[in-house]
Amino acid sequence: MTIRIGIDYYPEQWTPELWEKDAALMQETGVAVVRMAEFAWSRMEPTEGDYRFEWLDAAIEVFAARGMEIVLCTPTNTTPNWMTSRYPDVLPMDEQRQIIRSGVRGHRCNNSYSLRMLGSKFIEAMSQRYAKHPAVIGWQIDNEMHFQECHCDTCNRAFVAWLQKRYSSLEKLNQEWGTVVWSGEYSSWAEVTTPLGTSKPKNPSYLLEYKRFCSDSVGYLLGWQLEILRSNCPGQFVTHNMWQYPSSLDYYDLHKDLDFVSVDYYPNELYRDYGDRSPKNGALSLDLVRGIKRRNFWVMEQLSGAQGAWMPIQRTPYPGLIRARSWQTIARGADMVVHFRWRSAVVGAEQFWHGLIDHSNVPGRRFREFAELTREVKQLGELLAGSTIDTHIAILHSHDQHTALSLQAQTEGGMHYMDNLSSMHNAFLKMGVGTDVINWTEELDGYKLVIVPSLFLLSEEVAQRLERFAAGGGTVVLTNRTGVKNMRNVCEMLPLPGLLAKAAGIVVSEYDAIGNSEHWIRNSEGQTFAAKQWCDLLELRGAEPIAWYDNDFYEGVPAVTVNKFGEGEVYYVGTWPEPSYFYQLFESILKEKGLAPKLQLPEGVELSIRTKGEESFLFLINLTNEQREVTLDVPYLSLLTSERLEKKMTLPALGVDILTI
């Protein structure tokens, strides 16, 4: 399938006269796909059972008539007023059992019976109506499903049932969670509830299970919708537009029965709670998305203008950003980029979440940039179609670690799992070396290097897989806070790193949660590097030290080690060093393995390679607002300009080029 550009459109917000004008301009611009019906429940079912699809038929017709394909959405993210009024159990309850009412959408209990009953009937009707429509190619279920703690009666009963399936008895649960602490033993299932307010520090095993249950509840809501769509629409795909990581949802599990992964990509917003908005994080986010099903994906919503809604209006995208960020998604595995949204809404709470065209409906700078992008993608779409990203390096990402480390802050200032993972991913990104970011429970065949940040919870299965991988010649990099707990969030009575101590060839004799205090490590060349968060004092059990602590009472104690294990080797990093340390460490590992980078990249330029058979396409994307020079290893052909590039190439601010040999 060729790579294409699409548009998110809300016909219910505009007059049919505007549909015609908008469709004409889309056709002229080269738009291939239009997503619609998202959030339009109250228009499609204005009162219970009164289905009204005529307006949607008409809207689809307008765009289909101009050659565009249609993606439809189930509208369950926005339960209408008639429903929440008549069926109050549709609304979720917070930990004080206060009703959480509508606002930014998503106002529904994932386990609600009424929602399932009314939603099933509606999706049954909608899917039957459009199952055979020639222009409708597929479905998006709901919108950006999110983690919702709900404490309603239904959720309480569902939680108990969920636990009963996982624990053979209440005695087993008491024992595995260690509820005896603080007299928390349950004497009857009737005493078990969701973690109601107001006192926070509850049993961590309980809290982790509840978080897992909440993620599964989202899966439940998706599941019953998927069942209907699969049964009625065999010829149409089903996907979901996920929000980016970090998330409290287990997206691996959530996507297991969908056709492909779609993501909403707003690179201005990424990681904003983490303070780091560098272009690097966008790449990680896309690598994570590609890793979910280990294949190419869609972008279902792509940044098109300044965002503003519950937050203030953000800066307008710098000239070139819309184009560069779209190419970035393709470079990292997107096969379709649907832009959010055609025109800014004039009504509603998202009035200032700007689309490609402003409220005035006068197409401006951003629209012109989008039109240029669409032209380029049309030009290269066929050529790039079918290409994928291949690499020998995997970073293991674990939703469980993210959850567990969030529940118990390991150190002052926190130990943010995704930030730490990101700091390791960044080292490869800076080198221009592609990595897969995959679920920690995946098989590792085909990889040569596996990076494994903090396996705080560790299963025997994963420990053994990593041992096998290293024993068979692979290289593993482990870090501090590995092997601390079992999968029930209970501490192991083992010297750290627990089940992986043997493979790492060390034990942790003591640790110090240094938080943001200034600490240093020193490598064998005598270079020093700043370190934060944590210091494991390492005792050698076969491993060799390659860096040592350089201050405090453990000055001279090993901080980083490497252990020969079978045919391979296992590194252990006992602290969180500054980025340059990871860069240097990984670079030396890559050189040893013959995986050294092709090009020397200037700051802010990203390289990604898609290959198809023998062909290989190098995407070079300058994500800075300044011009950059890249020195090439061999001559290349620019696919965008058809120019031949010899030694050097210049990328303007936010410039993009796609090279082949």
Place this chain on the structure above:
Amino acid sequence: MTIRIGIDYYPEQWTPELWEKDAALMQETGVAVVRMAEFAWSRMEPTEGDYRFEWLDAAIEVFAARGMEIVLCTPTNTTPNWMTSRYPDVLPMDEQRQIIRSGVRGHRCNNSYSLRMLGSKFIEAMSQRYAKHPAVIGWQIDNEMHFQECHCDTCNRAFVAWLQKRYSSLEKLNQEWGTVVWSGEYSSWAEVTTPLGTSKPKNPSYLLEYKRFCSDSVGYLLGWQLEILRSNCPGQFVTHNMWQYPSSLDYYDLHKDLDFVSVDYYPNELYRDYGDRSPKNGALSLDLVRGIKRRNFWVMEQLSGAQGAWMPIQRTPYPGLIRARSWQTIARGADMVVHFRWRSAVVGAEQFWHGLIDHSNVPGRRFREFAELTREVKQLGELLAGSTIDTHIAILHSHDQHTALSLQAQTEGGMHYMDNLSSMHNAFLKMGVGTDVINWTEELDGYKLVIVPSLFLLSEEVAQRLERFAAGGGTVVLTNRTGVKNMRNVCEMLPLPGLLAKAAGIVVSEYDAIGNSEHWIRNSEGQTFAAKQWCDLLELRGAEPIAWYDNDFYEGVPAVTVNKFGEGEVYYVGTWPEPSYFYQLFESILKEKGLAPKLQLPEGVELSIRTKGEESFLFLINLTNEQREVTLDVPYLSLLTSERLEKKMTLPALGVDILTI
């Protein structure tokens, strides 16, 4: 009426013996008016229907006997315990429908039926008793009425009724609010509620209407009291002691049937949530108050000591501050200054909101300063009586913009309507040029220059009035975020500044919400000025540019323009420049119009002029803690010292002088 000094007094907090002593000292000091009965409901009606006015009769008698006039208050701000216990609907509910209980007064639902029923009976009795009392000159309704979101059943019903009056049908409401977004369409009035918690970002049209309803609910509470007082007390005035701006109440509307405006003026506290406590803001606050009814006003509570209650105790007023601030209110239109309060309370939550006399009841420094002030006001009161403030410059203030811009933050760090208005007002204040600050819907006859910050919501009526004003020879200064929306808080599908684009002779081709990023503009003389918050990229449609952006991708694009429009001209300021830019811009406009300032003022000295026929009184007030020199344009006579001042005059720290020619 001569200008006078008064006292806020709470006889119910002191013994009758103290009344006598206090009244004697007041008489000796020259106090003319005493306000009482505020908050004394539980003493006047200790249990339902049991009216006890004998103690109040006696207290009035003590002060009246010594020649003082009395202002009485309705006590509805403090509903007594017997009432909230027996009539729970008197208490308001928060957005989670939790009861908001008593504390800092104002614990009542403005729409409560019980409050109206019980309050009406009480005010009926009280007003009949004192309607003919020779010493009682007027009434204050309630106290510092404030915006109270209430979500009780009564308010929910009242809100729906209020909407039904404004919208011919629910379909109309759905359409005008754009509820279709996120499936928010109402299928029945029964689904419409006040904006209940917990999810914040709701439809902005809905939220704005709810805020208007809440302000109107305060008007309702005031209205039924006013009706009783008007009917029973034809010979007595009725006023209300408003808190200063910024406020969530529409004070223009609230005061429309009152005799005059009264304000509680605590210059230590003004704008404290905005971080700027400079003396400038006091002047704006007073100009706003004068603008409400476009005439002179009362100060009903004037700062008399360090404040402290729900906040920590503040610094004690610097020597001279009490006097200087009182003269400042007179300089800007006060005809009466009532001081809060005689003596600090020894009981209750306001123990440390200090009065003129401390708990010890030993009059000290602050009291001596007050006595001096009283003597001066007595000396000049007759001469100043009847004088008013005249100016050819109006700043338009709009409660709707304040509300709407608060609901949707336009930029990181916010776009605070009152701060922005203040930065424009400050430019005139610094020049010593008086301005009126009036409601944006007022007629503009008689003005030559009209300053109009951000008309985010814009009605056709106001747009046309401004066009007429400019066409007829007036000068208008518009700013960014003008014409964005209609009065329903819905974005206009027009190039910005919408209905005023023609008058301004520009359109906004794009904008950038820069927040606190550093930006610069450059004028035609090549001077640069810092700019924040917002950048409109201006496209000329007849206007001439007078300043340009000096950085970012829109360097060189016009930032400020002027357009000839009929006999007048319209300026458009596309960004928020630093104060010196406004100073320079306004100064050049004033010079052209022959309105240039009289005196060059040193930092921190305020000039205000009251005129009466041919006479004109210049108030010079040094609001700093340091001595200041003022250079005079012509010789003046000091009314306070009877000295003749030639070229120069010296104002000591917090010094005041009143000059005439």
Place this chain on the structure above:
Amino acid sequence: MTIRIGIDYYPEQWTPELWEKDAALMQETGVAVVRMAEFAWSRMEPTEGDYRFEWLDAAIEVFAARGMEIVLCTPTNTTPNWMTSRYPDVLPMDEQRQIIRSGVRGHRCNNSYSLRMLGSKFIEAMSQRYAKHPAVIGWQIDNEMHFQECHCDTCNRAFVAWLQKRYSSLEKLNQEWGTVVWSGEYSSWAEVTTPLGTSKPKNPSYLLEYKRFCSDSVGYLLGWQLEILRSNCPGQFVTHNMWQYPSSLDYYDLHKDLDFVSVDYYPNELYRDYGDRSPKNGALSLDLVRGIKRRNFWVMEQLSGAQGAWMPIQRTPYPGLIRARSWQTIARGADMVVHFRWRSAVVGAEQFWHGLIDHSNVPGRRFREFAELTREVKQLGELLAGSTIDTHIAILHSHDQHTALSLQAQTEGGMHYMDNLSSMHNAFLKMGVGTDVINWTEELDGYKLVIVPSLFLLSEEVAQRLERFAAGGGTVVLTNRTGVKNMRNVCEMLPLPGLLAKAAGIVVSEYDAIGNSEHWIRNSEGQTFAAKQWCDLLELRGAEPIAWYDNDFYEGVPAVTVNKFGEGEVYYVGTWPEPSYFYQLFESILKEKGLAPKLQLPEGVELSIRTKGEESFLFLINLTNEQREVTLDVPYLSLLTSERLEKKMTLPALGVDILTI
């Protein structure tokens, strides 16, 4: 009784096999006492009335068999799930009458009838079972009882009853509280409630009484347990493990019927809400504990590893800290130090509140340090047994001032009673001069110098006692905010410092709540010192000034005075000067009184002296992480090393020595 070391142990969290191993290692290490059964209610009574003590019998047996003595706890801090499910009145309600559920223990209403009924039955059974057990030496009631605002029906009724006992009538209450302010008069007892939400600034007399009631409610919970234990266990002691100051509980009252005071001492955590973690505060905390019953005490929980639970994991204790802090408690009056805890929990919310041994169960550095400490204490325990701390200096600590000053912030940035008391205590600590810190209502016989920070509330009884003390030759140091109010939290209509103005020989003519503004005082030698928080402008009435304000409009006004009063003298400090001022002031007073310090101490080294008859033991403890030198006045014998020390001694980082002559 010899001084000893103990261990907090939770047999219910470990297997009987581990009990054996742990007991063996404890015996080998020299552990003398084991505390257990804390929090184990759900194990001892798994369902209502089903008492199971067999496992506890067995656990006690294991440790008793190895010679250890046992302290048992009543488990009422952790009500089991069966109880809170079946008897919901056991759980407290917050000010919005929302149920406060379990989490960090203490989930119970102190006044709950069900808790009393069920708890009494249980404690009856438990105490009968162990009353005669030869190894069980005593009881700890509950755990770290804490101030719990509860607003349930029971507490509301109990509060009214409590008030009815204290006030002869509702009229009296209305009058004493000044409820007339803001119409707060009660017309019936039925209107009186606990201070329900949501509006905070309520009548301060009411709030203070409610705080006292809450503290008394804790006393009630302790009281009924004590009654049972006293009746069943005449041969066993009863204590409670209190949390350190500052606290909202009146510990003086709470301990009045207990045998001795026990404290949980986590010096890493002390005062963490106050920003000051210097070693000084630990000493104050211990002095306060000793002062509660004016005799030696136990430490029931002593820091043994990094803390982490509801807060992030803290830094690991620096080598030497565990030993130094244990000796510090002994130096200041501890006769027993029980360490929390043997091994870190592998389950539950306190997994990362580290014990002496890590989860791995491999004893490490911290355990070795503990073992050394245990050996040393064993070596010196008999010698030190029976020694106490004697001093002629008392600092008066008042729980009422702490509460009242917290209710009404006196100045921007606050006036923290405990911080201020601490800054005065620190001056003596730095000199190495021991002080008692006692309840402000204690008799003062035997003291020569009494330091009295802010007697904001002042009773006639205390004022007269202080006058008598000074008149009889004692020296009193008073500070600003003395004598402001009576015991009902009502301001006195007296010149400040109210009832003590005569003794101080001054009156406060005005005050300025300067907060964090920079102010200065100057003494007669012309030295200047920074001052904060408050400035009383002092008017002399017989006193002599010894320091004056050095800036602002009151430059030159007296700031500190001394007044001859009878045979003694009274100092008055009108501001809060920097620490060096207190150091200098107290040093000069001590010199005059012949109480000058023995040694010149380097920064961070603490000196404390225990005496027994003629013998005297000097504890020198270096609480810094660096080596320190101490110059000795005379030769000493080190009891730890048996070395004779002449002029100088060196204390390594966190070093300890115990000297005698």
